[in-house]
Amino acid sequence: MARAARSGTRFDIAILVLCVVLSLLTLALPQPMRAPVAGALRRTVMAPLVTVQRGTEQWRVAWRESERLALGHDSLVLAAANANALRLENDRLRSLLGLGSRLQWGFVPAEALQATARPGDVITSLVLSAGSNAGIAMYSPVVGPDGVIGLVQSADPTTSIAMLFSNPDFRVSAMTADGGVFGIVYPHAGSGGDGYLLELRNVVFSTLLKPGTQIITSGLGGVFPRGIPVGRVVAEINTTEGWSRTYLLRPAVNPANVTSVMVMTPYRATQGVGNVWALPASAESAQRRVLGAADSLAKRAAALDAARRLARADSIKADSIKADSARADSVRRARAPGGGPS
Amino acid sequence: MTVGAAFRTAIVVAVLLVMQFAVQPLMPWRVSPDFLVIALLYAAVRIRPGSAAVLGFALGLVTDSLSLGGFGAGALALTIVGFGASWLKAVFFADNLAINAAFLFLGKWAFDVLYALARHTMSLGQTLAQILLWSVLSAAFTAVVGVVVLAILRPLDPAEARPR
Numbered sequence: 001m002a003r004a005a006r007s008g009t010r011f012d013i014a015i016l017v018l019c020v021v022l023s024l025l026t027l028a029l030p031q032p033m034r035a036p037v038a039g040a041l042r043r044t045v046m047a048p049l050v051t052v053q054r055g056t057e058q059w060r061v062a063w064r065e066s067e068r069l070a071l072g073h074d075s076l077v078l079a080a081a082n083a084n085a086l087r088l089e090n091d092r093l094r095s096l097l098g099l100g101s102r103l104q105w106g107f108v109p110a111e112a113l114q115a116t117a118r119p120g121d122v123i124t125s126l127v128l129s130a131g132s133n134a135g136i137a138m139y140s141p142v143v144g145p146d147g148v149i150g151l152v153q154s155a156d157p158t159t160s161i162a163m164l165f166s167n168p169d170f171r172v173s174a175m176t177a178d179g180g181v182f183g184i185v186y187p188h189a190g191s192g193g194d195g196y197l198l199e200l201r202n203v204v205f206s207t208l209l210k211p212g213t214q215i216i217t218s219g220l221g222g223v224f225p226r227g228i229p230v231g232r233v234v235a236e237i238n239t240t241e242g243w244s245r246t247y248l249l250r251p252a253v254n255p256a257n258v259t260s261v262m263v264m265t266p267y268r269a270t271q272g273v274g275n276v277w278a279l280p281a282s283a284e285s286a287q288r289r290v291l292g293a294a295d296s297l298a299k300r301a302a303a304l305d306a307a308r309r310l311a312r313a314d315s316i317k318a319d320s321i322k323a324d325s326a327r328a329d330s331v332r333r334a335r336a337p338g339g340g341p342s
Numbered sequence: 343m344t345v346g347a348a349f350r351t352a353i354v355v356a357v358l359l360v361m362q363f364a365v366q367p368l369m370p371w372r373v374s375p376d377f378l379v380i381a382l383l384y385a386a387v388r389i390r391p392g393s394a395a396v397l398g399f400a401l402g403l404v405t406d407s408l409s410l411g412g413f414g415a416g417a418l419a420l421t422i423v424g425f426g427a428s429w430l431k432a433v434f435f436a437d438n439l440a441i442n443a444a445f446l447f448l449g450k451w452a453f454d455v456l457y458a459l460a461r462h463t464m465s466l467g468q469t470l471a472q473i474l475l476w477s478v479l480s481a482a483f484t485a486v487v488g489v490v491v492l493a494i495l496r497p498l499d500p501a502e503a504r505p506r
Contacts, residue, residue: 026414
C-alpha cells in the first residue's frame with residue numbers, strides 16, 4: 001500500500017516537472033514561434049470564450065452608453081425647464097420694457113424681493129430694490145405691465161417696502177373702463193388663491209356690471225392716476241347693505257408672480273398716464289383686425305382662383321365635346337353611302 | 343472520485359471558466375476576482391496533484407494565448423498552484439468557511455506572485471507594488487467571491503466527492 005502511494009507521488013511529481021518544463025519552454029519560445037501557437041489556441045479552444053467576453057464587453061459598453069444617454073436626457077430636460085423659465089422671465093421683462101417705453105418718463109424700475117412665504121400664504125408686501133435715492137417716496141404707485149400692484153409704504157434710501165393690493169389696508173378708487181360706474185376697491189378677505197381677489201364696493205345700486213367688465217383706476221384717490229387696470233368683474237357679492245352693490249374682482253396682476261415692477265414718481269402720478277395701458281390692447285385688436293382682413297383677402301383670392309379654374313375646366317370640356325361631336329359627324333358622313341369628303 | 347463527481351466538477355470548472363470571461367470584464371478595476379484560480383482550486387482539492395498540475399497547465403496556456411506578453415507565465419503559475427493546492431488539500435481543506443477563504447486567498451496570491459515573477463515585464467518597484475498591494479487586494483476579493491461560490495455550490499457537492 002505504502003509502495004503504491006510512493007509510486008503515485010513519484011508519478012505526480014514527474015507530471016509536475018513535465019508541466020513546469022513545458023511552461024518554461026513555452027516562456028522561452030521566441031516571439032515568431034509563440035504567435036502561431038497562441039493564435040491557434042485563440043482560434044480553437046478560446047474562440048467560444050472570446051465570443052462570450054466580446055458579448056460582455058458590448059453589453060458593458062451599451063450599459064454605459066445608456067447611462068450616458070440618460071444623463072444627457074436629464075440635462076436636456078433640465079435645460080428645457082430652464083428655457084421655459086427664461087422665456088417667461090423674458091416675456092415679463094419685455095412687457096415691462098414696453099410699459100417703460102410707453103410711460104416715457106417719471107418711473108423707477110425695481111426688482112421685487114418677495115419674502116419667503118409658505119405655500120398658500122397671501123403675500124401682502126414686497127421689498128423693492130430702489131428707494132428714495134431713485135426718487136421713490138411714500139405712496140408712490142407700484143405698477144406692472146398688467147396693472148396695479150400696490151403702493152409704496154416706506155422708502156429708505158436704497159430700498160422701499162410696497163403694500164400690495166392684497167394688504168387689508170389697501171384702497172383705490174376705481175371705475176369701469178367707460179367711466180360709467182365708480183366704486184372703491186378693497187382686498188377680498190380670503191385665504192389661498194382667494195386671498196388675491198378684490199372687491200369693488202359702493203357701486204350705485206341701479207347699475208349692474210357683467211362678469212368680465214374691466215375695472216381701472218379712476219384717479220380720484222390722489223395716489224393712482226386714472227386708467228391703470230385693476231382687474232375684471234367675476235361676480236356680484238351679496239351684501240347686507242341695500243343701497244349699493246359689491247362686486248368680486250379678479251386682479252389684473254398676480255402678486256405671487258411679480259418679480260419686477262415700475263414705481264411711478266409722485267410727480268408723474270399727478271400728470272396722468274393717458275392710455276398707456278390701453279395701447280397694448282388696442283394694438284392687439286388692431287393686429288387681430290389686420291390678420292382678419294388678410295384672412296378674408298386670402299379667402300377671396302382663393303375663391304376667385306377656384307372659380308377661374310372651374311371656368312377654364314368648363315371651357316376645355318366644352319371644346320373637347322365640340323371637337324368630339326365634329327369628329328363623330330365627319331366619321332358618320334364618311335361611312336354613309338355616297339358620302340365622303342367633298 | 344466517482345464518474346458523477348468528476349462530471350460535476352468538470353461542469354463547475356467550465357461554469358467558472360465562462361464566468362472569468364463573462365463576469366470579470368464587468369469589473370474593469372485593477373482589483374477583480376479571479377474565477378480561473380477559484381476553478382483550479384475547486385478542482386485541485388478533488389483530484390490528484392499530477393492531474394491538478396495538468397489542469398493548471400492547460401488553463402494557464404489557453405488564457406496566456408489572450409495576453410500580449412508572457413506566453414507560458416500563466417501556465418507555469420497555475421501548474422504550481424494547482425499541484426500545491428492538491429498536495430496541501432489534506433492540510434488545508436476543511437468544512438470551514440474561514441479556512442476555505444484563506445486557502446483561496448493564498449492560492450490567488452501565490453498565482454499572482456509566480457505570474458509576476460515569471461512574466462518579468464515590470465520594474466522592481468512595480469513588481470513589489472503588484473505583489474504586496476494589488477495582488478493582496480485581488481486575493482482578498484477572490485477569496486470573498488470564492489467563498490460565496492463555494493457556498494452556492496455546496497448543495498450540488500455530494501459528501502463523497504469532498505476530500506477527506
